[in-house]
Amino acid sequence: MSFEVVAGVDGSAPSEAAARWAAYDAYRRGCGLRLVAVTRDTRAFGDDAPQGMPGFVPVLREHLADLLPELAITCEAVPGTPWSVLASAGRRRGLLVLGSRGPGGPAGLTGSVALRAATEAHCPVVLVRPGAEDAEAGRGPVVVGVEPDRPCDEVLDFAFAQAARCGAGLRVLAARDRGTSAGEPGLGEAVARPWDTYPDVRVTSEVTGRSAVSALVEVSRTAALVVLGRRIRRLPLAALRLGPVAHGVIHHAHGPVVIVPHP
Template identity: 35%
Template sequence: MSRNVIVGLDGSPESRAAAEWAAREAKLRGLPLRLVHVWEPVPEPMAQAPLLGAETQAHWSERIPRETAEGLRLRHPGVHVEMEQISGRPMDALAEAAKDAELLVLGSRGLSGIGGFLVGSVGMAVIAHTETPVVLVRAGEQAADEHEADPAGIPSAATAYRPVVLGLDTGHPDDAVIAFAFEEAARRGTALRVVHGWNLPPYFAYGLPADPELNAELGRQEAAALAGVLRPWRQKYPEIEVVEVSRCGSPANHVIDASREASLVVVGRRTRRSPIGAHIGPVTHAVLHHATAPVAVVAHD
């Protein structure tokens, strides 16, 4: 099967925003876009109810994906758009459909009144159980949101992309996550901002007096570790401007802060093949819910 970008579609504002983002990403990658609409069968007694009759089912299972595909073809004429309807549980069907894709894009409701996402159970389950990179896109996300402001102070699709932000754990760096971030920055012709957060040693929690010299030395060591991880990647992608940010404090908070000026945030998720237990780490979980830019989650061993 040919590689493509897949987007999960259910007709909601967040899935429509995800479809638009996915179309732009498919154009950047030179790949077809595949719309996947998952129809979860309705129990027979409910299916006979007037509000859930044949006409309503036809609307959701046929009209919405067809109209969405037609709109995307008009707005993104260089992108080949396909559509597919699948019956089953959305989390299972999307994870299965994503196996042959380069990227799976899902919508996520924005939190009312503040920046960030409201990631539903389907989105979290798909992220936790697929090894394909997954991007979460908020409702209302627009092309201009990925770009710098013009001279009048207004973001525009005609201006340069904002940086790509990578949240990096220097203790357990993974090539798949780093490569994904560099490739996304290269496609956008923008800078890569690599954010590393670190915490003071545990004994500082016992009320020992602050030692500015020791703090400074720890900061230098962490910055050197970050530089060491990125050195071969700088050589591999010499055209990309890399900004290294190493700060004491919560890694999640630093990545969330950086997301305010990002076109895309990239974080990792360690692959756990056990059917039980947590599958999304605390930093990635926090970034998913509070970042103000689309978030790509890349699974790694």
Template identity: 35%
Template sequence: MTTKLTGPVVVGIDGSTIALDAVRAAARTAAGRHRPLRVVHAFIWPIINVPTGPISGGVADGGLRRQAERYVTEAVAEAGKVAPELDVTGAVVDGAPVPVLLGESRDAALLVLGNRGLGGFAGLVLGSVTVQVSAQARCPVLVVRGEPRADGPVVVGVDGSAGSAQAAGYAFEEAAWRGVPLVAVHAWLEPAPAGPGDMLPLVYDPDLLAAQEERVLAESLAGFAERYPQVPVRRRLVRGSAAGALVRESESAQLVVVGARGRGALAGLLLGSVSHAVLHHAHAPVAVVRHTPRQPRA
């Protein structure tokens, strides 16, 4: 997978300090990738019939819509501080956050979000909007969390699925752009059936299983390693939790890349368990790349 050749970097904001962290990250990415930046605030109040103008007898610039416009103005100004030459636009878009951001993702090169916003509760590690958008967006989603790092590798989780193949392609592209190594992590817990109705052996050879999983890791990277020969690749084959391995690697990474769902994900889940856990617990920004099958030609 590669990012779209056209389209802006889009960042969703809600007036929170975490959203401004996302704006700064989005501005750096847009400037480095020579993309315009679009700042979007989803304005939900009109669709639930809440008055949005100034209160009678209140200040002239009062009202919910004026407040939303101030959020956008502040975010655009913050982006300008990070990248003064960047082409930045802002918009207040009527609608609930999830559908507004998913609509923006159709034409975006990248969608950038904070890990929580004004709607997040202190006891929650990740906002519900971020989880839903990461699972359904039509472009890669960068969730900003942890302290930004200028050093460290890009880390990607692979499992041989179509989703992880797209994540690997995105991770190679990011590592090449950033000029850093790529750490590819593949983990397994136990033998898994190859298809419906397959019986698992009561006894299996651990060395043979390790060799099979090594092949999965190698095949997940083969084509991309040839396409990006300038990217040093470090392979991590782990027997244990994939989420735990990726979270540990995130401690020294500048970016972690995961697919929205892998080969073990259930169809009814918005996000696979590994992606969900990494989004909640990683120490670095997380890019979620959703597998989008090619549509057959008419």
């Protein structure tokens, strides 16, 4: 199965922002974009929308096609529970992009839907708020939040690849827990391997004494994208599966955030 960028859409402003962000990302990747609307109608469509399909979908597809004529865009209506359908849409080899309602507001398509999808998806999930979706909306660096004592290869790989595609710098940010001495030497070792793969990416690293959520929310004001990891665990509460840092940043970030699942 080839790589595909998937955007969940529901006709709202956040989902339209997600679709635009997804379109630009798919264009940079050289892959297709699939718009997914959760509905009772099971028919898929391409150039023309059959009767009964959500009317906002073909309108949105036409708008994106005008922006990026070379981008291959398909659309699909899938029946089922919204968060479950969307969590499955990106599969393992893909990227799922959903709308966020902005700092302090509920995350996602219909309140908790995107938040739940982000906890269940096996692929990276990007949350985009209105105003941060255009290709030139954020000229800042890609920022990746890591744990200084155990940076994750999957999260760093995603951040380096994204920075390389966007022609952006990469800022590696870690929060030092009180009473620990973990610092930049560990970050340097973790960054060295993906940097060999993407030698043209401009990298800076920093260990801050602030809380991770506070530091990442602040840098999200100017970041092109904030990259965070989600450890795959089986816990009873969906919110806890994200971890407290990712959960806090999702709710308060000023720009797009991506959650990358990893073992």
